[in-house]
Amino acid sequence: MPEGHTLHRLARLHQKYYGKRPVRVSSPQGRFPAALVDGRVLTRAEAYGKHLFHVYAPDAIVHVHLGLYGTFTDAPLPPTLPVGQVRMRMVGETHWTDLRGPTRCEVLNAAERAELLARLGPDPLRRNADPAAAYTRITRSKLPVAALLMEQKVLAGVGNVYRAELLFRHRVNPRTLGTSVTEAQWSAMWTDLVGLMKDGVKKGRIDTVRDEHLPHVTGRAPRVDRHGGEVYVYRRTDQPCLICGTPVRKAELAARNLYWCPTCQA
The missing domain is CATH 3.20.190.10 (MutM-like, N-terminal)
Known part of the structure; x- marks a missing residue:
């Protein structure tokens, strides 16, 4: 989708x-x-x-x-x-x-x-978006944060790719309960998400890998996937984490595939 x-x-x-x-x-x-x-x-x-x-x-x-x-x-x-x-x-x-x-x-x-x-949560790409509204809904729930980020009533516009990549970039375990997400964590995640999604609008694809981990810097082969874009964990099951080398894991959460690094997101 x-x-x-x-x-x-x-x-x-x-x-x-x-x-x-x-x-x-x-x-x-x-x-x-x-x-x-x-x-x-x-x-x-x-x-x-x-x-x-x-x-x-x-x-x-x-x-x-x-x-x-x-x-x-x-x-x-x-x-x-x-x-x-x-x-x-x-x-x-x-x-x-x-x-x-x-x-x-x-x-x-x-x-x-x-x-x-x-019925929708704030859209990070809208100028009047209120991150506090999303944070309130997150911290009132005991569901895993990975499930909450996909709830459009919590946050509008985020799908599986942004969900997985945002959690990785902030070293958040996807099964962390919403009630455990700190205000500082959410503030950093929101700011990052706004930047990533604006970049997606500009490029027409999702790129989440920081400059120091890009293929031409690390010497690895560019990602080949129908979704395009350079990512850390999404659809990289069993491939080495770009930071620590641990194989990326995949599991099912709320009927969607979940990707994460068990070391970086311990």
């Missing part, structure tokens, strides 16, 4: 292609009420956590959650005939965009959007 930085990149892209202009919206698949927004001006495109919002004047908001299988594809005009199950097609002055396979693609009003956002 795409993590928050991907949705923020999409919002920027869609704002660039369609913002402040009328957009032709259709649903070749027939499963989205495109007529509710077709021909309206896209006021803005924005993301909150793993949710994307296209705000149309005067009072309609298209909400998209990509889930596990949703994808957007973009190209310059002219558009080609739809291929596959296209849930939503957008056609603007210069580009067209197809959306396939999302978990959610619906039209909301402002009150419904507010209700959805009220």
Whole structure:
């Protein structure tokens, strides 16, 4: 499932292609009420956590959650005939965009959007994000911190990669209880997470390895993985830790794979 930085990149892209202009919206698949927004001006495109919002004047908001299988594809005009199950097609002055396979693609009003956002924790990529709100929810729980970081009601936009890498970078054992996380730990983790996710928006991939541990510095081979990016523990099961050499471990926690170094995160 795409993590928050991907949705923020999409919002920027869609704002660039369609913002402040009328957009032709259709649903070749027939499963989205495109007529509710077709021909309206896209006021803005924005993301909150793993949710994307296209705000149309005067009072309609298209909400998209990509889930596990949703994808957007973009190209310059002219558009080609739809291929596959296209849930939503957008056609603007210069580009067209197809959306396939999302978990959610619906039209909301402002009150419904507010209700959805009220169920989410702070998004580290939003300027008004409140890290204290996330910390309060973390320290009130006796669940492992690794599980809490994946709870969108605690922290919006963080997925498995950022979860694993953040805990490693701060030497936090993933099974540490939320009640045991100190304010100083959380402050450092939040600041680091904001920087990592902003870098992800800029690059379009997740890089978490510090400069001194990069391949060209240490002489190791670059990472080869469909997720891209240089990481410390994510999907590196049984490979040596880049810092101490201990094999990286993997286990299941809350139905998701968890990666950590048993030495660095003892």
